[in-house]
Amino acid sequence: MDTYEKFVQDLDRYLRLDLTGYKRPQMERRINTLMRNLGMRDYDHFVESMRKDKAIFERFLDYMTINVSEFFRNPTQWDVLENKIVPELIKKTPNLKVWSAGCSTGEEPYTLSMLLQERFPAGRHSILATDFDEHVLAKAKAGLYAKKNTGGIPAPYYKKYFDESADGVQAKDSLKKIITFRHQNLLRDRFPDNFDxxxxxxxxxxxxxEIKRVLYTNFFKALRPGGVLFTGSTEQIMGAAEIGFHSVAVFFYGKPDK
Ligand SMILES: C[S@@+](CC[C@H](N)C(=O)[O-])C[C@H]1O[C@@H](n2cnc3c(N)ncnc32)[C@H](O)[C@@H]1O
Known part of the structure; x- marks a missing residue:
């Protein structure tokens, strides 16, 4: 085992952050730059510092952009979801079962909750929100945000679904009630299924x-016939047709109806 492999193992063991399956060259380059900037001598020193000082660990996660999220991230795609994808899905199933995989601090499932409750109020929708990082999951469950990070929320939704306090901006229970937050590692754990x-x-x-391919194949299986997978704005699936997906819109991949 070389020093990088030991570092990855230590991160998993002591900080419950699992970086196996991540592209090593990119990760290594970024980690080494950050270590230089923080004056860390070597990987062991870095792990020790992150264990002692939560702020350094947070800095590491932020720097790697591992946990960054936003409400209504890439709004054009949320428009497509709202005006094209969900209306089509609702025709088949009035009560949608949705999974936000890698939900980070919760902005994505809360965005979904607002959209579904406001625009499709007739259905009894449910959202499963998962992540493998317990730190972000705790934040997601708490639903407390810095005001400067809530700019993406349309004013009427903000008014209806959030309370302002001295601590920040708090998601209301009405927003949380259709969301279940749960720990799940996409590279290790069983996939839940039957999602629209x-x-x-x-x-x-x-x-x-290689890992992406396995993951997208598993997502395909986790969808109901006619279901849709929504990816990030730089994430086109290579070999989507071979997995069985067809394109419904840019960054939206459909599983055929039965
Ligand atoms: C950059 S955030 C994306 C948040 C949100 N989906 C968005 O687009 O704004 C990536 C999230 O994926 C999670 N993640 C990375 N690898 C994972 C894995 N193997 N299993 C589950 N979650 C993972 C990270 O913990 C992080 O919270």
Whole structure:
């Protein structure tokens, strides 16, 4: 085992961050630059510092852009979801079962909750929101955001679904009630199934092509016939047709009806 492999193992063991399956050259380059900037001597010193000081660990996660999220991230695609994809899905199933895979601090499932409750209020929708990082999941469940990070939320939704307090901006229970937050590692754990819609956006950026292929095949299986996978704005699926997907719109992949 070389020093990088040991670093990855230590991250998993001590900080519950699993970087296996990530493209090594990109990760290594970024990690080494950050270590230089922070004055870390070597990987062991870095792991030790992150274990002692949560702020350094947070800095690491932010720098790797591993946890960055936004409400209504890439609004044009949310328009397509709202005006084209969901109306089609609703025709087949009035109560949508949705999975936000790699939900980070919760902006994505809360965005979905607003959209479904506001625009498609007749259905009894449910959202499963998963991530493998317990730190971000705790933040997602809490639903407390800095005001500067809530700019993407349309004013009427903001007013209806959030409370302002001295601590920040708090998602209301009415927004949380259709969401279940759960720990799930996309590279290790069983996939839940029977979804009408799956979002996996900005999660696979550092994954190897081989891992992506396995992942997209698993998402295909996790969809109901007629279901749709929504990917991030730079994530086109290579060999989508071979997996069985057809394109419904840019960054939206459909599973054929039965
Ligand atoms: C950049 S955030 C994306 C958040 C949100 N989907 C969005 O687009 O704004 C990537 C998230 O994927 C999660 N993630 C990365 N690898 C994962 C894995 N193997 N299993 C589950 N979640 C993973 C990270 O913990 C992080 O919270």
């Amino acid at each position: 819609l799956i979002l996996c956006r900005n999660v696979v950026i550092y994954f190897t092509e």
